[in-house]
Amino acid sequence: MQQSFCLPVTEESGNELCYISHPNYDRRIRCDIFGNLDMNENWGGWEVWRFIKSGDDGSFVITSWTHHKKVPCSDGNGRVYATENKEGSWTKWRVVKHPTREGVRIESVDHGRFLAFSGHDLYTMDKENDTAWFIEPATNHFFISNVSHDRRLSSSESNTFTSENRKDWEKWIIQPEGNMGEFSICSVTHGKYLNSIQDNDNLVVSEPKHLWNIISLPHGGIYVQSARTGRRISCNHDKHAYTTDNSHNVGCEEVWKLEPIMPGTISKNHIWSMVGIGVGAVAMPFLVMGAVGAIGFGSGGIVAQSMAAGMMSAEAIASRGGVIAGGTVATLQSIGAAGLGVGLTSATAASGAVVGGGIAALCQDNESSITVSEHSKHYPLCSWRLWS
DSSP states (O other), rough: SSSSSSOEETTTOOEEEEEEEEETTTTTEOTTTTTTTEEOOOSGGEEEEEEEEEOOHHHEEEEESSSSEEEEETTTTTEEEEOOOOOGGGGEEEEEOOOOSSEEEEEEEEOEEEEEOOSSSSSEESSSSSSEEEEEEEEOEEEETTTTEEEEEESSSEEEEESHHHHHHGEEEEEESSSTTTEEEEEETOOOEEEEOOOOOOEEESSOOOOOOEEEEESSOEEEEETTOOOOOEEEOOOOOEEEOOSSOGGGOOOOOEEOOOOOOOOOOHHHHHHOOOTTTTTTHHHHHHHHHHTTTTTTTTTTTTTHHHHHHHSOOOOOEEEEEEEHHHHHHHHHHHTTTTHHHHHHHHHEEEEESSSSOOOOTTOOOOOOOGGTTTGGGGGGGGGO
């Protein structure tokens, strides 16, 4: 999914949200609708996992993002299964870079066995063969919001502008490219790349791929700076998106936030909740969708000047080097975007606000690998390719 390095997606609590992918079979570990573990080819909500740090040795308790009570565990015989008992040492896993192959090893702390996949079944083995996994961020789709004016970066077929909406034209794919800290930014709707013009302040979308540096700021937010021109994206008082050469101080107008667009999901319990409604159970999800849509959470995103937009503006966004797209608002927006029913609401609201952060704050050496202190050597997990 990712090629070299990426933007981690974490919750306010600091827990990273990731896919666990097997490179040979192109399958992700999934906690299915019934809370059981298997492997699947999708990149959806059931395949997202929350890594909760358990110690300074790189060990984690891994919980399903959708079925938040479910954790993968293993026994001494190699069986891997989901449980709701998070207290035992059998639920702890250690993540380290594989010493001989591309990827990471996921080792059972209790049994010293390595997570593996046969092509049919998940299991653990006491050998290091075939134990390489890729850990990827839960999404690379973002809204890019200006801190000063609460506007989203948007585009038409050729031009950029800002908008109050969080709809299709405001969605961007941020993909790692080239050197460490360089990214392409592509419009989801138009399939064209954000581009800075060399000799003026125009910000356009075009076919050639343009590279950007995403620079995390110590007090939250980011700069988005052209790797070629050195110009930063800004939003002036007229809500116009342009680039500046940094020759004057424009304050917060250059500061942006990344709001992750998480995949839609729904759990077994919420499906049964819908069934338990009784008469009208079939129609109810559509009625709920109607209600959610009516307040501004539509399939294309949040509608300007709607109740939903007001909720987004009112909800506090506290970021730490990234951006929180959080809580109830993010959940309702996900319902509208995914077209899911009532089950999604409590399923994702319980998972907490989400932060989209960069790795620009981490140190780098001349070989473009991340160098961090021992106690934090396993963060961010999705940047394992850069671990030294």
